[in-house]
Amino acid sequence: MLLAEMLQKHFAASPVTDGRDGWPDFLLPEEQLLPAMQFLHEQMQPSFPMLLDLTAVDEGPQGASEAAQYTLTYHLHGLEGCGALRLRVTHADAELPVPSITGIFANANWYEREVYDLFGLKFSGHPDLRRILLPPLWEGHPLRKSEAIRATERPAYRLSKTDLQEALKAYSDEVSAPESGQTVLNVGPHHPGTHGILRFVLKISGEKIASVDPDIGYHHRGVEKIAEGHTFHNFIPYTDRVDYLGGILGEFPYVRAVEMLADLQLPDRAEGIRTLLAEICRISSHLVWLGSYGNDLGTMGPAFYAFRDRALLLDLIEKYTGGRLHPQFFRIGGVAADLPEDWRADLLQVLQKVESGLRDTETLTVGNPIFRARTQGIGVLSAAQAEKWGASGIVLRSTGKAWDMRKAAPYGLYDALDFEVPTSTDGDALARTQLHIDEIRESIGMLRQLADKMPDGATLAADARYALPPKDHTLRDIETLIHHFEQMAGEIGPPAGQVLSITESARGMLAYYIVADGSAHPYRLRVRTPSFPHVQLITELGRDTALPDFIATIGSIDYVLADLDR
């Protein structure tokens, strides 16, 4: 293999074999990191234009050796046939810096800050190394194995008065001193235009924006650390809530990752039900986006029309799964239950209403001249910029790149469905709005096809060692009952190994990277969310715009705050 040969010959890389996802996987010596990245980004044919993810693993007490206390994992993506590539670098001492790759991949900036924040690893050559998710006054680096998993194992958090005053200074002009003629405007943490608690520190003169510094982390719940304290099954409900608008879409990459680790084959019906629910959730998430984007531009109508239709979809999800926003319906090896008897009729009825309702919403948004004037040519993104910042989903597709994980690396039942990937070459906010509408139409088409050709069969994999055994079987034979008990009690987990599973959520490439050590808990679980690079992108896209355009731009860049901060 060409890539492997090149890396081994020029950069002393050694292949690693514990990956269960089939991506090329190499261990690099630390001093070869920068040259290898440079090579892969610029000279390699085909090249790797995008840094998909960058994270670290604390090898902790199980650490292979003194010299490998931490492992840094870099996932590159080709956005073409060559797919992803995993590079690992071992690092011995948290006091010594790791070379920063921000000079090669611009979006490494925030990823490296996150590693610094959560692991305490320093990066040499990083332009702006400070905490990103946790507040500046925080002590410790929570993803280190030496830190407690439960909050109750730590002393209670207290903020002294002087510390509080220090923290509040972040909101005044003095801290990020503006040039003369400029003033600092805090858009957020509480601002109607940010869709939640997120703060953009803008330097403005008049209403022109000179620089944007997003301050994120207000929604940080430590999902990755929480995962380390849960069994694989227990963690499923958390995945719904990472992107709270996506619901089921968040479960998909996670259960797939565990299934890849355990090498489980799913029955077709389970895949079909998963795909069905995922598409319903995608429509519901897109509708919320349409409604709230209308709100950003000052029109109240679309929100109510979109939410009317979304309520129908939520009712449908409730009927199928029992939950509305967060169904937590997927199980490792399948889904929790079969669909109800009359699911087809309900689905078709709702789809028809949603389709006709969408016409109203479309007229109120892209059909409105003021709406077009506000979005056309606003927040224009080029394909090169999108790749540079690691954008995915509709943000990437609005620049003309037809990249959709459902087509590129089909999972679920997507390869059996006939659908298009809508793209546009305009790259502006109007194109992104139109793409949301087009994607809803595509999803409606997919759901209609699924209503036709939903496969029959079981809803859980037969392999009861790793998959959840069907409940009625556990009542009949002792072997299955034992497996059920052991799984629920946290006795067995999937085999040791690493896996990266990427799916297309409503916002873009949502990936779970799991390091398993054979126990019932993930040793390290990393959530690569699409919102994180999207918000980082705003630092560039929001510059030199006026305040109203800034709101129109950040609204059109799809992000959900829980997805951003995890």
Next chain:
Amino acid sequence: MMLFLMALGMLFTTLVLLGVAGFLVFAERRVLGFLQNRLGPNRLGPLGVGQALADALKLMSKENFVPDFADPVLYRTAPVLVAFSALASFAVVPLDHHFSWAGNWNIGLLFILAMSSLNAYGVFLGGWASGNKFSLLGAVRAVAQLVSYELPMGLALLGVVLLSGSLSLNGIVAAQNLPYIVLQPLGFVIFLIAGVAETHRLPFDLPEAESELVAGFNTEYGGMRFGYFFLGEYLGLTLIAVLTALLYLGGWHGPWLPGWIWLLIKTAAVIFVFFWLRATLPRPRYDQLMALGWKVLLPLALFNVLATALAAALWRLA
């Protein structure tokens, strides 16, 4: 005795107007609900009318605070100025032939324009005195918007004045054998657009622009001081609607029904259009709004004045 009766009458008029403004808040919420496929407030009283009262009580019972960083005198004055200027304008608005305070005043229209400028002072000072950046941006926008739309509005009105030969509202209505919307279609459209901008309501609510400026000029206001701004907005809305009815829709002229009922119907229809706009349209950007004012409305208004003057002169010659 006369003075006492007049004072009593003025008090009564003011109370009625306050009631109208309060009712409009409720009516708008119901109409928006109707237009947006939802219910709106429908719990308190028949059809929910009591909501207006409940809102007023809530606002009045709130704490009257002044932020530390605000200029206390201007901060207190601004909302009063807004409510006052809107209320005072109504003095020259006639309900019927001889049913008004100063409907015959021969500078009635000028007075209204002057008061609406004073209104903008209230908005600007409120935003400026708040000592908040969002308020300041809102205040700056309010002034820019006022300057851009006061001019086309005044010019559009000139067409009406030319036709009727009067500046008093009574005189203008009396001169309308044919409603001026027929003779002045362009002027009507310009006046209506400028009127929406004047009252800074959606789609021209840029000084408030919730999704951009939080609440714009009134970000730092709460309780009854916010209530005054609110009142000013809805009184302004009523004023523009009643002016449209008087100047372009023939005022109290109409068959069968008493004059004041006709005026009421016409005013309500215009107000409904304002609600409708709000339910449907997004907000244009700041520079788009200015461009519309200076590059479209102003030349059109100038053209309208010239065309009207020319037509009137030819009419007289013929």
